[in-house]
Amino acid sequence: MHLVGGDLALDFVNTQTGPADGPVDGDALDGYDDLLSWSRQMGTMGERQAEALALIAQARPATASAAFRKAVGARSYLREIFATLARQQEPSASMLDLLRGDAASSVRYARLARTAEGFGWDWAICDDLRAPLWPVIQAAVDLMRSGPVTSVKQCGACRFLFVDTSKNGSRRWCSMEDCGKTAKMRRYVARRSVSRASARAGRP
Template identity: 50%
Template sequence: METADDVTRMRLVGGNLALDFVNTRSGPPDGPPDDDVLTTYASLVDWGRHAGALTEPEAAALHRVADGDPDYARDALARALETRDYLDDLFRPLAAGQSPDPAALIRLRDDAADALAHARLVSAGPTFDWTWRDDHTLARPLRPIVQAAVRLLATGPLDRIKGCGGCRFLFHDESKNRSRRWCSMDDCGTTEKMRRYVAARRTRSTHAG
């Protein structure tokens, strides 16, 4: 079983909650993912707390509901994984400069409508924003994720949605000159620099010989 420590090892580098949710599966930039931290409903809740989508009290309440109804929890996890699949079908093509799957847009529209049906508008400083404090269903972790996806699609800029050059992670490039290439310079960026360094040394050694 995944533990909270397993879930919180996932780096939050997407710059958007929906992209970070897609990034709960990791692996090489091409081909299928090779790691998934969302294997139980508990791991979904723990990730939501880690990503700031749930408060500690909300997460604790969801754990109690899930523990009391395992079948409900399994169904809720299955729905969450389906949501992640269609968000991937939306944002991965956009990162490649292509059009997203129309069926995924329809799924997002329907889930956004369902999320708003469970939301309240509350004061958030100078403006108002949606909250799901009163939503005690096991779909609660998905509400802000869906809302974040809609906001990103509606406000963009969509050409700032990119895929990492070293892994399958997606991110919203917020650099001034739109030059970001890696999910993280500390991980994929460093790995690529090391690869180039080794290749350059090998080339110099070959020429010297």
């Protein structure tokens, strides 16, 4: 799992991989259980809650697959909203409305729990199968409210979104190890072939 988003909502969107402008070529979420594993890995859900939800999902497969469809549907509109912001355009009112609707539901299932600094929404005792989605929705709302949304960017080579926290806002790649390295290599190969071509052209 590549966690390059710097934000829970963007990491959720980044569970789908693919080139920057091409089709999706991979998906880490293939069913309801994947959603639970992802939440466990991200630390948004404890082991006991994940086990309890897995049991409920087994007993109610139709509800579980509806919850899964709901989550991947939310992933699509979150992708649309944040990719639009990354292009420095305004997301459509209909997309914002979808987020607002889910944010309202997420609060309905939350309780206000003490945190170190104050209080925060907490879904630890939520037994609704959509529970894995709610922290993601709140993270998206937090990112939209506190931003700065101008720091949301898309990788120059793939579909990953991230929050650019670099000092001069110059981050272009999801990670230097992946897309950054590939781009560097391409530039190097291009430069070398240009210099070879000009060397050949210079020959008598």
